[in-house]
Amino acid sequence: MLELRPATPRDVPNILAFIRELAEYEREPNAVLATEADLLRDGFPLPDSKVPQRFHALIAEWNGQPAGFALYFYSYSTWQGRAGIYLEDLFVRPKFRGQGIGRALLAKVASIAIDEGLPRLEWSVLDWNQPSIDFYQRMGAVMKSEWLGMRVTGEALTNLAAQFVTDLVIK
Secondary structure (H helix, E strand, O other), rough: OOOEOOOHHHHHHHHHHHHHHHHOOOOOOOOOOOOHHHHHHHOOOOOOOOOOOEEEEEEEEEOOOOEEEEEEEEEOOOOEEEEEEEEEEEEEHHHHHEEEEEEEHHHHHHHHHHHOOOOOOEEEOOOOHHHHHHHHHOOEEEEEEEOOOOOOOOOHHHHHHHHHHHHHOOO
């Protein structure tokens, strides 16, 4: 039987394991730098912490075994003037696939958006991951073709930030 529930601090080791398994599936097994401490800090901050909750997660259990998860955070659309949800990760362990767990997780995140009056749910999928693309399209998702993702990390991020400090004059 399937149980979906909000993640708790107790789930952090499983969340990190899911993240590592997803990275392996996405052909980036050495890319995961996150630690349990990072996930605790950002997903389950202490009440007196100055760090806000940066993500939410759902855990899927199949017959009491951790089967998958969805990790999401809130985004904001300036055009709509409304918040939305960005689904960062959706993962079901291979041995549990075909049971409707991925669909249930995606539907639960969608229901959170609806319950909170949010007009959109977005996520990214790798262009080579045809099984996931097909799955998402069966759920009614539409692939955006006119928008390309951009990212700045590492040294490029540091260099960009340094340009603000050194090149701009703020009055």
